[in-house]
Every structure is written in C-alpha cells, then in structure tokens.
Amino acid sequence: EAGVAQSPRYKIIEKRQSVAFWCNPISGHATLYWYQQILGQGPKLLIQFQNNGVVDDSQLPKDRFSAERLKGVDSTLKIQPAKLEDSAVYLCASSLDGTGDNEQFFGPGTRLTVL
Amino acid sequence: ELKVEQNPLFLSMQEGKNYTIYCNYSTTSDRLYWYRQDPGKSLESLFVLLSNGAVKQEGRLMASLDTKARLSTLHITAAVHDLSATYFCAVVKNTGTASKLTFGTGTRLQVTL
Numbered sequence: 001e002a003g004v005a006q007s008p009r010y011k012i013i014e015k016r017q018s019v020a021f022w023c024n025p026i027s028g029h030a031t032l033y034w035y036q037q038i039l040g041q042g043p044k045l046l047i048q049f050q051n052n053g054v055v056d057d058s059q060l061p062k063d064r065f066s067a068e069r070l071k072g073v074d075s076t077l078k079i080q081p082a083k084l085e086d087s088a089v090y091l092c093a094s095s096l097d098g099t100g101d102n103e104q105f106f107g108p109g110t111r112l113t114v115l
Numbered sequence: 116e117l118k119v120e121q122n123p124l125f126l127s128m129q130e131g132k133n134y135t136i137y138c139n140y141s142t143t144s145d146r147l148y149w150y151r152q153d154p155g156k157s158l159e160s161l162f163v164l165l166s167n168g169a170v171k172q173e174g175r176l177m178a179s180l181d182t183k184a185r186l187s188t189l190h191i192t193a194a195v196h197d198l199s200a201t202y203f204c205a206v207v208k209n210t211g212t213a214s215k216l217t218f219g220t221g222t223r224l225q226v227t228l
C-alpha cells in the first residue's frame with residue numbers, strides 16, 4: 001500500500017516570497033492533516049480536513065497560510081508571504097477518519113528554509 | 116488546552132544500559148501514541164496505548180500508560196546504537212467534531228558505543 005506522498009521534499013525561498021506544498025494521502029483516507037514541525041520541537045497541527053471540509057484550523061495563521069482539499073483527496077498548503085519563522089518541516093498525515101480511533105500515517109515532509 | 120511534556124529532552128546513554136523516557140499530559144485523553152523520528156525522516160508509529168495499565172513491548176522498547184497519573188513511560192532495555200533517534204509521545208483528545216493529536220517536545224536519544 002502506498003504511503004502519504006508529499007512534494008517538494010525541500011524548498012528554499014526568500015522572505016516575502018510565496019510557496020506551496022502538495023500532499024497526496026493514502027487511498028481511501030477521508031481525513032487529512034497538515035502539521036508544522038519547527039526544529040527541535042514536536043509537530044503542531046495547522047489544519048485538519050474531513051473529506052473536502054475543514055474540521056479544525058484553529059492554529060493556522062490565516063493571514064498568511066491557506067490550505068485546500070478541493071476534491072477530498074489531494075491537498076495544498078500555501079504560505080504567502082513567507083516569514084523567517086516559517087522555516088520548518090511541513091508534515092502531511094492521513095487517517096481513515098478523524099474520530100481518533102484510527103491511526104494517522106505521516107508523509108516524508110517538506111523542509112522549508114526561509115532566508 | 117492540552118499540554119504534553121516529555122523528559123528528558125536529551126538522553127545520551129551507553130550501549131547495554133537501561134533507561135526510561137517520561138511523558139506527562141495535562142488533561143484526560145482517549146489514547147496515547149509513541150513515535151520514532153530519525154534525522155530528516157518522518158514519524159514512525161511505535162505503540163498505541165488505549166487504556167489504563169496498558170503495556171506494550173516491541174524488542175528492546177516497552178511502553179506503559181497510567182491514565183490516573185496522566186503518565187506514560189517508554190522504557191529502553193539494553194540499548195543498542197540503532198535505537199538512536201528522537202522519540203515523541205502524542206496524546207489524542209476527541210472534541211466531538213474531531214480528534215486532535217498533541218505532541219510532546221520529544222526526547223533525543225543518543226546511544227554510544
């Protein structure tokens with residue numbers, strides 16, 4: 001079974017530029033998550049989708065971050081404009097559903113460096 | 116707000132030694148996970164603990180859960196170099212409309228020869 005796919009794996013941009021990340025979850029998984037992991041810290045949930053609807057985006061900095069999952073499968077996370085403190089690894093995860101009874105499976109992540 | 120704390124944050128141990136990593140959380144939880152993360156890699160699930168008194172073992176790692184104390188432990192027996200990695204505990208809290216996974220700060224384990 002294929003795992004969670006993410007691209008690109010690495011991205012270097014200058015502050016104030018825009019960047020987008022892509023995630024393809026495990027087939028059949030209704031719930032998709034985006035996490036931000038700053039160096040030396042645990043992952044922090046940014047947004048959770050159930051199919052194509054947002055369930056939780058309480059920790060998403062909405063002035064600069066946006067995410068969508070238009071067809072309930074793939075998702076993109078965008079940062080515009082980027083700040084130095086956005087340097088982190090962005091992890092995508094998916095699960096069968098969002099009830100908590102099903103394990104989340106994580107992708108390899110996208111490492112973002114903002115200069 | 117659910118808070119999850121781990122200690123120690125960094126652990127350097129010799130091969131063959133035993134040690135325990137502690138994970139405390141601030142409110143009642145529905146389940147707890149332990150993950151391993153190698154440098155530059157994603158998260159690998161090690162254990163899921165569902166109820167009070169749960170104990171799971173895999174190789175040299177054993178995890179336990181005390182829901183009354185809001186404490187989980189990850190015990191390492193006779194450490195080997197291959198166990199060097201960062202270990203995270205993560206607590207699930209169901210909110211009714213969704214479930215949220217909150218991670219601890221992580222424990223970076225370095226096993227020396």
